[in-house]
Amino acid sequence: MILSRLARVLQSRHPAQGADPEGSYVAKLLLKGQDAILKKVGEESTELVMASKDGQPQRVVSEMADLWFHCLVLLTHHGLEPGDVLKELERREGVSGLAEKASRAADQG
Template sequence: MTQANLPAPAADILARLADVLETRRPQAGGDSQTSYTAKLLARGPDAFLKKIGEEATELVMAAKDGVPERIVSETADLWFHCLVALTHYGLRPEDVLAELARREGMSGLEEKAARKQ
């Protein structure tokens, strides 16, 4: 899907998904019987952190195979589980987007060199 075909600005999609995930928290009454996210959040960090590891590995395998559809699908799975983790820790995709915005235009090589000083 190209940028032009996206149904809404990407940040809106992430924010809307995060809004849904917040309703799945145990404190918000998330129901493990009807929601995958609620089940994952109720099981605690070990459960969703393990999923992040699995999805990252699946993305690596998809990338090695070089099939674009699978790379996109596995990346979506990985992003979703990262959003579940952010939800647990009371963070939002906007926090990550702000960090990426802060880094915009900053060379990765310069940033790494600055870290060493």
């Protein structure tokens, strides 16, 4: 699966694994830390919204790829993998979105 392969590449580009921030965008972003990663996630989210609002389907695909990529970098920052997210989606499968949201609110509250 492409997400797993990409996650392995991102992990290998972590400065803690010896990746050079001067030669790797991902290493540089991970070295800058969570705030820089979150800024990129926000930027890519906004670009996706604008592409959709502008009715540009191919740009939606491109911006979604950018957003997913930066979300994968965020997972890497937290030591998580795409499989962790997929397991959560599987857990939610067949459960009403309203009920699932209410159960999260009850757990947090």
